[in-house]
Amino acid sequence: MPSNRQRLILKTIAATLAVTGLAGAAIGGIVLRAGWYDITAISSHWQPVYTLLESGMHYSVRHYARDVVVPTLGEAQQLQRGAALYAANCAQCHGGPGFAQSPIGQSMQPVPGPLIDADKRWAPRELYWITRKGIKMSGMPAWEYHMSEADTWAVVAFMQKLPAMSSRDYAAATNTATNTATPVAAPMAEDAP
Amino acid sequence: MKRLCLSAPLLVALLAGCGQTEAPAGVQGDPERGRIALAQHACRACHMIPGVTGSEVYVGRSLDDLGERPYIAGKLPNTQANLVRWIRAPQSVDPHTAMPAMGVSDREALDMSAYLLTLKK
Secondary structure, three states: OOOHHHHHHHHHHHHHHHHHHHHHHHHHHHHHHHOOOOOOOOOOOOHHHHHHHHHHHHHHHHHHOOOOOOOOOOOHHHHHHHHHHHHHHHHHHHOEOOEOOOHHHHHOOOOOOOOOOHHHHOOHHHHHHHHHHOEOOOOEOOOOOOOOHHHHHHHHHHHHHHHHOOHHHHHHHHHHHHHHOOOOOOOOOOOOO | OHHHHHHOHHHHHHOOOOOOOOOOOOOOOOHHHHHHHHHHOOHHHHOOOOOOOOOOOOOOOOOOOHHHOOEEOOOEEOOHHHHHHHHHOHHHHOOOOOOOOOOOOHHHHHHHHHHHOOOOO
16 A cells, blocks of 8 residues: 555656646647648658658568568569569659659659669568558558559569669660560559469 | 757758858858758759758768868869759769759759758768
8 A cells, every 4th residue: 555655746747747748739739730830842851750750661661571472583574574664663753773753753752762772771572562562651652453463573673683783774674675565554464373 | 069060960950051051152052942952853862961851871972071072973173063064964974873864953953052062071
């Protein structure tokens, strides 16, 4: 049985926490309702907030992608298909060696990162997961319902080759591939289960 | 105060603009507009730039000391005119560079260079 003194201390702590919490919520509510938060894409996140959100994103992807089984990657035809898909769907926001993003990709907030170093940041199963599922509140769409599984792996396979590509290699890979591969707008191929 | 700002990247981000909106002597353009233009043309996607929020990235080199580097792209003397040229048309300086031309206007490139030239380690 706590003494009266201990009870008083506990009550004071609880009351202080409750009042502080309520005051915080009230201030937050006022800032929210008044519209003082600058939602524009001109004002960036505060760097510590950005870094926190980014590490949360990394941990989440690592967690959810842990059981993805990676098929064999890197066969010539797959790379060619991957290059065409990359040029048609990824480069507009992420760019490539010597290839600029479109104005949309340039001005997105957060800015879509380059994929030239993607193999250093992510394992292939994680790249697959991100492409497949997208990233909420970042502008990265989920491609699961728009790109077949085989095509997604082709893009992942191509991303493994990007770091070693010069701008000339990239232009050659995407041009030749674009001319020979089926455009992405074509109906999705049926996936083998 | 300036030393404090420059020695701690976090503080630079916190106090973005602290002592950094003044263009160095002889430099044209508006550094503060340049800082925003650098974000809006995705320079920060590949380059780390103090005062512009983004990820830790090493695709392009960090621009944190651009104001005191003697050369741009390893060949051009680091003058504002050369910096503007490099930003607007990197392939005209180095045909094999992986840095793309981002469609930056003359005015924006001038403002960007004004900001970048304030950056010293």
